Amino acid sequence: MAPLLTVEHLTKRFGGLTAVNDVSFTVEEGDFLGIIGPNGAGKTTLFNLITGFLPPDAGEVRFKDQPITGWKAYKISRLGMTRTFQITKPFGHLDVKENVVVAALQTSSTLREARERAEGVLRFVGLESYRDRSITHLPMGLKKKLELAKALATRPSLLFLDEVMGGLASDEVQDMMEVLRKVRESGVTLIMIEHVLQAITQLSERLLVLHHGAKLAHGSTREVIRDPEVVEAYLGEVDPDAVH
Ligand SMILES: Nc1ncnc2c1ncn2[C@@H]1O[C@H](COP(=O)(O)OP(=O)(O)O)[C@@H](O)[C@H]1O
Ligand SMILES: [Mg+2]
Structure with a gap:
C-alpha cells in the first residue's frame, strides 16, 4: 500500500535563500512524526508547501498516492489534510x-x-x-x-501541528500532550513541529531534523536524538531516557 503522505525533493527558494532544500520523506497511516530544527531551518515553510499555502519550486507531494503538488489549501483540506498555524x-x-x-x-x-x-x-x-x-x-x-x-x-486524517506548545506553561504542555494522545488514539496521523523537546520526544516515534532547509536526519526518535550531527546542530543535551 502507498504511504499516506509522500514528499519528494521538495524545494522552495525565497530570492537567494533556499528555505527548503530537496526534502524527501514518507509518512505511514498511524505515524506520529516530529519535525525539529533551529529557528529558520525551514520547518514552517515545509508545512506551507505540503498543505498548499505556498507553491514549491520543485518536488512533489502525494497524499494516498494522489499527486497534490501545488493544490490550494482548501482543496487539500477537503481530502483530509489540515494544519494549525504557529501564529x-x-x-x-x-x-x-x-x-x-x-x-x-x-x-x-x-x-x-x-x-x-x-x-x-x-x-x-x-x-x-x-x-x-x-x-x-x-x-x-x-x-x-x-x-x-x-x-x-x-x-483530518492527517494533521500538521506547527508549534502548538510554543509559549505554554508546563501544566499547559502536559494538558496539550494528553489531548494529542487522544487525537492520535482517535486514528489521526500526526506531523508535529515543536521546540518543546520533552513533549516531542515523548510523543513521536520518528523524528525528522531540518537544518538550513535540508534534511539532517530522519529515523526513530531514539536514534535521531543520539545522532552526533543532530546533537551538534540543534539538541545539545537531551535526556535519552525521556523519549518515546
Ligand atoms: N514568505 C517568505 N518570504 C521570504 N523569506 C521567507 C518567507 N517565509 C520564510 N522565509 C525564510 O525562510 C527561512 C525558513 O523559515 P521558516 O520556514 O519559517 O523556518 P522555521 O519554521 O524552521 O523557523 C527563514 O530564513 C525565513 O526568514
Ligand atoms: Mg516555524
Missing part, C-alpha cells in the same frame, strides 16, 4: 464556538452539521466551558487549544 489566526469578532463552526463549515454540507461537529470538538479538547467566550483575552494555552480545535473540526 494563531482566530477571527477576533467571533467567540470560541463560532471560530470552530467556521472551520467545520469547510468540510460540512450544512450549518447544523458544522455546529454539532464544533460542539463535539470543543468537548474533545476541553474547551466546552469557554465556548461562548470572546477570544480576545483567552490565555495562550486556550488559544493554542482553539487552534487545534479548528483543525480537528475539518475532520
Whole structure:
C-alpha cells in the first residue's frame, strides 16, 4: 500500500535563500512524526508547501498516492489534510464556538452539521466551558487549544501541528500532550513541529531534523536524538531516557 503522505525533493527558494532544500520523506497511516530544527531551518515553510499555502519550486507531494503538488489549501483540506498555524489566526469578532463552526463549515454540507461537529470538538479538547467566550483575552494555552480545535473540526486524517506548545506553561504542555494522545488514539496521523523537546520526544516515534532547509536526519526518535550531527546542530543535551 502507498504511504499516506509522500514528499519528494521538495524545494522552495525565497530570492537567494533556499528555505527548503530537496526534502524527501514518507509518512505511514498511524505515524506520529516530529519535525525539529533551529529557528529558520525551514520547518514552517515545509508545512506551507505540503498543505498548499505556498507553491514549491520543485518536488512533489502525494497524499494516498494522489499527486497534490501545488493544490490550494482548501482543496487539500477537503481530502483530509489540515494544519494549525504557529501564529494563531482566530477571527477576533467571533467567540470560541463560532471560530470552530467556521472551520467545520469547510468540510460540512450544512450549518447544523458544522455546529454539532464544533460542539463535539470543543468537548474533545476541553474547551466546552469557554465556548461562548470572546477570544480576545483567552490565555495562550486556550488559544493554542482553539487552534487545534479548528483543525480537528475539518475532520483530518492527517494533521500538521506547527508549534502548538510554543509559549505554554508546563501544566499547559502536559494538558496539550494528553489531548494529542487522544487525537492520535482517535486514528489521526500526526506531523508535529515543536521546540518543546520533552513533549516531542515523548510523543513521536520518528523524528525528522531540518537544518538550513535540508534534511539532517530522519529515523526513530531514539536514534535521531543520539545522532552526533543532530546533537551538534540543534539538541545539545537531551535526556535519552525521556523519549518515546
Ligand atoms: N514568505 C517568505 N518570504 C521570504 N523569506 C521567507 C518567507 N517565509 C520564510 N522565509 C525564510 O525562510 C527561512 C525558513 O523559515 P521558516 O520556514 O519559517 O523556518 P522555521 O519554521 O524552521 O523557523 C527563514 O530564513 C525565513 O526568514
Ligand atoms: Mg516555524
